[in-house]
Amino acid sequence: MDKQFNRRHFLTAGAALAGSLLLPTAFAAGGREKLRLGMIGTGMRGQVLLKELVRRDDVEVAALCDIEPINLGKALAQFEKAGKAKPRTFGEDGDKHAYRRMLDAKALDGVIIATPWEWHAQMAIDAMQAKVPVGCEVVAGITLKDHWDVLDTQLKTGTPYMLLENVCYRRDVMAVLQMVRSGLFGELVHLQGGYQHDLRAVKFNNGDPAKPYGSGIEFGEKGWSEAKWRTQHSVQRNGELYPSHGIGPCAMYTNINRGNRFTRINTFATKARGLHDYIMKQGGADHPSGKVKFSLGDVVTTTLACENGETIILQHDTSLPRPYSLGFRVQGTNGLWMDVNHSIHIEGKSKPHQWEDFQSYQDQFDHPLWRKYAGQAEGAGHGGMDYFVIHAFVEALKARAPMPIDIYDAVTWSAITPLSEQSIAQNFQTLDFPDFTRGQWSKRKPIFAFNDSY
Structure with missing residues (x-):
C-alpha cells in the first residue's frame, strides 16, 4: 500500500509539473502577444462568455464550434461589432464531433466548453488528450465514472483544467471568504447554499430562437436553447442536478480538498408537481407535454458531512414559482451571514438577537480582486461574475500557474449530482463520498483564496 501510494503521489506530482510545461510560453518567451483560444x-451561455473574451486585448479567439448555424452567426456578429477578425468556424455541417477537428495544440492555447451538460466530460477529455487546456462550464460529467475519467485524464496528460464556476467570484461571496479567512465567524460549524431559481420559462418555449424564454410549452426537439436539452434531465433524473453554484463557495470556506474533505452524503427529494402544473397553467391539458411524467423532485435537499466536523446543506429548487436565491448561510462559533436577507450577526459586535445589514461588512472586507477590477467587470454577465471567471482562466494560462478552481474542485463539486441520484434511488440512503484526491486532501494547502491578480 505504501509503494502504491507513493507511486500515485509521484504520478500526480509529475502530472502537475507536466501541466505547467504544457501552458503557453508566449508571454514569458517574448513570442506572440495574445492567447489563442x-x-x-x-x-446563449457561450455568447455571454464570448463577450468577455472578445473585449480582451490579450486574447485572440481563433476558432468557434457549434452545430447550430444561428448560434454561430450571433457569435460571429460580436467580432464584427468589435471590429475584430472573425475566427475559423467548425460544425456548420452538423457534425457533432466537429470540435475534434478544432482541437489543435499548435493552433490553440486553450478552449472554453459551453455546451449541454452531457457533452462536457467527453469534450474535456478530448481537449486534454490533445494538450489543449480546458475552461469548462459547470457540470464536469453526468455519471460518477465520467468524473473519474475526467480526473484521470487530467492527471495523466497534465493538461490544465478549470471549472468555470462564476458564483465563486460573486462580490459578497468573496467578501465573506475574506471574513472567514480573518476568523470573523470563529470556527465554522454549518453552511448552506443551493440553486433556487424558477426555471419553468427556461425549460419550455415555442422553439423560436427569437423567443427562448416563456414563449410556450415545447421542449426537446421542438424546443430551443436550454428547452432543447436541459428539460430532458428533469424528465429522466431525480437529484441535485446543479450543485456547483451552491457548493463552490461553501467548499472554499471549508477548505475542501485542501485540509478537509466531504465524507458522507444523503439526499431527499419531494414529489414532482411544478413542471406539470406550469404546463397545465399554460393551456397544455391536451398538449403532448402535458402527458409527460417528470422525475425531478420540485425541491431536492442534500446534506454533506465534512472530515473536520462541518455540515453543509444544498437545495435544488427550479420547478416552482419563487424569486432567485442561492440561499447562502455561513455559521460559526462567533456568528453567521445569510444572503437571503443580506444580513449578518457577530457576537460582541451586533446587538444581541438582532441582525445587522451586511453592506458595511462587505465594504470593509471587499476582496482585492473586486477593488481592482470592478470597473472592468461593469456590464459583464451575472453582475460582473462572468468577467472574473474568464479573467481567472486567462490569467492562469498566461502566468503558467495552477487553475484557481482545479480538477479536484471540479469533480468533487460536480460528483454531488450522481451521488445524490444514487442516494434518492436507494431510499435516501447515506453514502460514503469518494476521495478524488486519493488521500492528498490532507497534504494540500488551502490556497483557494484568490489573489489580487486573478
Whole structure:
C-alpha cells in the first residue's frame, strides 16, 4: 500500500509539473502577444462568455464550434461589432464531433466548453488528450465514472483544467471568504447554499430562437436553447442536478480538498408537481407535454458531512414559482451571514438577537480582486461574475500557474449530482463520498483564496 501510494503521489506530482510545461510560453518567451483560444458551444451561455473574451486585448479567439448555424452567426456578429477578425468556424455541417477537428495544440492555447451538460466530460477529455487546456462550464460529467475519467485524464496528460464556476467570484461571496479567512465567524460549524431559481420559462418555449424564454410549452426537439436539452434531465433524473453554484463557495470556506474533505452524503427529494402544473397553467391539458411524467423532485435537499466536523446543506429548487436565491448561510462559533436577507450577526459586535445589514461588512472586507477590477467587470454577465471567471482562466494560462478552481474542485463539486441520484434511488440512503484526491486532501494547502491578480 505504501509503494502504491507513493507511486500515485509521484504520478500526480509529475502530472502537475507536466501541466505547467504544457501552458503557453508566449508571454514569458517574448513570442506572440495574445492567447489563442477556441470555444465549443456558442449558444446563449457561450455568447455571454464570448463577450468577455472578445473585449480582451490579450486574447485572440481563433476558432468557434457549434452545430447550430444561428448560434454561430450571433457569435460571429460580436467580432464584427468589435471590429475584430472573425475566427475559423467548425460544425456548420452538423457534425457533432466537429470540435475534434478544432482541437489543435499548435493552433490553440486553450478552449472554453459551453455546451449541454452531457457533452462536457467527453469534450474535456478530448481537449486534454490533445494538450489543449480546458475552461469548462459547470457540470464536469453526468455519471460518477465520467468524473473519474475526467480526473484521470487530467492527471495523466497534465493538461490544465478549470471549472468555470462564476458564483465563486460573486462580490459578497468573496467578501465573506475574506471574513472567514480573518476568523470573523470563529470556527465554522454549518453552511448552506443551493440553486433556487424558477426555471419553468427556461425549460419550455415555442422553439423560436427569437423567443427562448416563456414563449410556450415545447421542449426537446421542438424546443430551443436550454428547452432543447436541459428539460430532458428533469424528465429522466431525480437529484441535485446543479450543485456547483451552491457548493463552490461553501467548499472554499471549508477548505475542501485542501485540509478537509466531504465524507458522507444523503439526499431527499419531494414529489414532482411544478413542471406539470406550469404546463397545465399554460393551456397544455391536451398538449403532448402535458402527458409527460417528470422525475425531478420540485425541491431536492442534500446534506454533506465534512472530515473536520462541518455540515453543509444544498437545495435544488427550479420547478416552482419563487424569486432567485442561492440561499447562502455561513455559521460559526462567533456568528453567521445569510444572503437571503443580506444580513449578518457577530457576537460582541451586533446587538444581541438582532441582525445587522451586511453592506458595511462587505465594504470593509471587499476582496482585492473586486477593488481592482470592478470597473472592468461593469456590464459583464451575472453582475460582473462572468468577467472574473474568464479573467481567472486567462490569467492562469498566461502566468503558467495552477487553475484557481482545479480538477479536484471540479469533480468533487460536480460528483454531488450522481451521488445524490444514487442516494434518492436507494431510499435516501447515506453514502460514503469518494476521495478524488486519493488521500492528498490532507497534504494540500488551502490556497483557494484568490489573489489580487486573478
